[in-house]
Amino acid sequence: MELERGIRISVLPRFRPTLLTRVELYLNSGVERSGSGFTARDDWRPLDKEELRMLIVSEADAPEDRSERIELLEIPGHLHQQWRATAPELATRSGRPSREYQRLVASLASFFCFKKVHVENCSLTIRAAEFPHGSVFASLGSPPGLKTGPVEESPLLAVNLGEEPTSLIILNLSIRRLRELVASRGMTQDLPDRLTQQFMALFPKYPLVRLVLPARHGVRFFPAAVVHSGYAEKKNELDVLLRITGTPKSIS
Amino acid sequence: MVLPPSFYQDALRVLAECNRRDVQVAHAFQTNGTLISDEWCSFIKANNVRVGVSIDGPEFLHDTNRKTRSGRETFSRVISGIQRLRAHAVPFHVITVLTRASLDYPDELFEFYLEHGIRQVAFNIEEIEGIHLNSSLNSPEICERFGDFLDRFYDLVQISGEPFFVREFAAAVAGIMADGGRQECFTHQTIAMAIVSVDCHGNFSTWSPELLGLRSVHYGNFTLGNVMTDSFDSIFATPKFQHLSEDITAGVRSCQTTCEYFPFCGGGAPVNKYFENGSFRSTETMFCRLTKKTVFDVVLQKLETEAASRQAAPMTALDGA
Numbered sequence: 001m002e003l004e005r006g007i008r009i010s011v012l013p014r015f016r017p018t019l020l021t022r023v024e025l026y027l028n029s030g031v032e033r034s035g036s037g038f039t040a041r042d043d044w045r046p047l048d049k050e051e052l053r054m055l056i057v058s059e060a061d062a063p064e065d066r067s068e069r070i071e072l073l074e075i076p077g078h079l080h081q082q083w084r085a086t087a088p089e090l091a092t093r094s095g096r097p098s099r100e101y102q103r104l105v106a107s108l109a110s111f112f113c114f115k116k117v118h119v120e121n122c123s124l125t126i127r128a129a130e131f132p133h134g135s136v137f138a139s140l141g142s143p144p145g146l147k148t149g150p151v152e153e154s155p156l157l158a159v160n161l162g163e164e165p166t167s168l169i170i171l172n173l174s175i176r177r178l179r180e181l182v183a184s185r186g187m188t189q190d191l192p193d194r195l196t197q198q199f200m201a202l203f204p205k206y207p208l209v210r211l212v213l214p215a216r217h218g219v220r221f222f223p224a225a226v227v228h229s230g231y232a233e234k235k236n237e238l239d240v241l242l243r244i245t246g247t248p249k250s251i252s
Numbered sequence: 253m254v255l256p257p258s259f260y261q262d263a264l265r266v267l268a269e270c271n272r273r274d275v276q277v278a279h280a281f282q283t284n285g286t287l288i289s290d291e292w293c294s295f296i297k298a299n300n301v302r303v304g305v306s307i308d309g310p311e312f313l314h315d316t317n318r319k320t321r322s323g324r325e326t327f328s329r330v331i332s333g334i335q336r337l338r339a340h341a342v343p344f345h346v347i348t349v350l351t352r353a354s355l356d357y358p359d360e361l362f363e364f365y366l367e368h369g370i371r372q373v374a375f376n377i378e379e380i381e382g383i384h385l386n387s388s389l390n391s392p393e394i395c396e397r398f399g400d401f402l403d404r405f406y407d408l409v410q411i412s413g414e415p416f417f418v419r420e421f422a423a424a425v426a427g428i429m430a431d432g433g434r435q436e437c438f439t440h441q442t443i444a445m446a447i448v449s450v451d452c453h454g455n456f457s458t459w460s461p462e463l464l465g466l467r468s469v470h471y472g473n474f475t476l477g478n479v480m481t482d483s484f485d486s487i488f489a490t491p492k493f494q495h496l497s498e499d500i501t502a503g504v505r506s507c508q509t510t511c512e513y514f515p516f517c518g519g520g521a522p523v524n525k526y527f528e529n530g531s532f533r534s535t536e537t538m539f540c541r542l543t544k545k546t547v548f549d550v551v552l553q554k555l556e557t558e559a560a561s562r563q564a565a566p567m568t569a570l571d572g573a
Contacts, residue, residue, distance in 0.1 A: 014356040016312055018311070018312045076359040114400065
């Protein structure tokens with residue numbers, strides 16, 4: 001199957017437009033079964049011009065429905081440095097967050113608020129993968145692997161706090177389109193996660209998109225609306241993501 | 253820098269020969285940075301010339317507006333010029349022109365400056381002047397966004413701990429601290445012959461430097477004389493000078509009687525009054541709203557907050573011992 005126009009990649013407003021012109025994207029040949037779910041085939045290749053045009057769109061032309069966008073962003077170097085200074089203490093400390101960590105959280109919140117990405121009532125966490133080569137994007141929820149995320153975590157703003165690139169893998173078709181395609185094979189449409197499994201069983205060769213996120217780079221998207229996973233196979237260090245989710249909670 | 257350093261070397265020699273009263277003369281270049289060579293760097297260092305480079309920030313901001321006559325981008329050439337200055341240890345400052353687009357990117361601008369060894373910055377704004385009839389900053393909501401930009405940039409400078417000079421912040425602090433606000437400041441732009449601008453043909457003018465190259469329906473050009481034929485003193489009796497002086501002075505007096513920022517500002521920039529409002533006799537401009545009032549308000553608030561937090565700081569064991 002060939003890539004269709006669906007979920008688009010743009011830049012979050014008020015973040016530098018060059019994030020889009022320099023974005024690193026790959027395509028594969030679909031999925032393969034893994035336990036009770038599906039995982040992305042590891043045969044990634046660069047996109048051709050037509051495929052890029054289908055995926056990348058300027059902010060002005062991006063879909064109005066934000067659940068159909070993956071929006072790129074980047075945090076400044078001084079915040080990354082502040083994280084680096086805080087990280088060692090987090091690795092060893094347990095219990096109440098330290099003053100340095102609280103300052104980091106406040107600095108991040110201040111930056112995002114300036115960029116009009118209001119995070120005052122959101123949940124802000126920093127999560128590391130549990131094992132080398134594991135991806136934080138992939139490890140959330142159950143089962144691991146390609147799936148949609150919980151509604152209460154939408155939208156999700158995720159930033160790579162590591163030193164090495166990590167990747168977000170997405171299926172660039174909306175839930176609505178998945179239902180149409182599954183229905184075209186005479187199957188019933190089910191809850192998003194089971195719908196995802198149905199789609200992948202029926203269309204295992206539909207290509208997935210891998211979006212590389214260098215250090216400090218991130219994305220904002222709606223996990224409940226986008227089938228996604230992660231990729232950190234080639235990393236030497238543990239995958240670490242800053243996650244800001246849409247559930248109104250106090251910042252922690 | 254279109255003319256080679258040798259031209260200016262000769263010019264400096266002539267100036268030195270003519271300087272019979274031993275007047276202290278400081279030289280400064282403001283350059284677009286695209287022609288900075290090793291030879292220029294040697295000349296600059298040898299003659300202690302102050303250098304300003306015009307660069308509007310990272311490439312995506314700079315190349316939006318700074319293009320060659322043929323429409324080509326200039327960022328990489330300017331950066332090469334800056335790198336050359338740094339390689340020769342030539343001190344320099346930059347002027348960044350802020351537009352509406354810039355205001356979303358204080359973090360990106362600050363990191364850009366740090367990355368390229370830029371530690372002295374002056375923020376100009378996209379002005380309405382001459383043939384530039386409008387500005388992306390000319391809209392009601394811009395003051396708040398401009399203030400937010402300055403507020404964040406101020407914090408970034410403070411947090412970094414790096415020595416970093418911002419002309420606007422320094423001027424505001426100086427104005428605020430000037431005898432507790434009782435001393436009135438003045439601006440050279442409103443005082444005749446405090447600034448004398450001379451072009452390459454010898455034509456000269458005064459008040460705002462930009463006036464020299466501009467024309468108006470009311471005054472024609474703003475040239476007051478030519479150094480080849482007219483002494484500076486001779487212009488005071490001319491009708492053109494007197495007309496301009498009356499109008500500019502009237503504008504300053506209006507500012508003095510109507511604007512609470514006058515002690516900090518001194519009466520504005522005549523060129524902006526004329527080209528924004530159509531008259532030197534006018535008062536508030538977009539230029540002063542942004543570069544005077546908003547800057548002043550942001551810096552004052554920062555200083556007050558800093559003072560308040562110092563007052564509220566808990567006593568240490570050494571205090572009051």
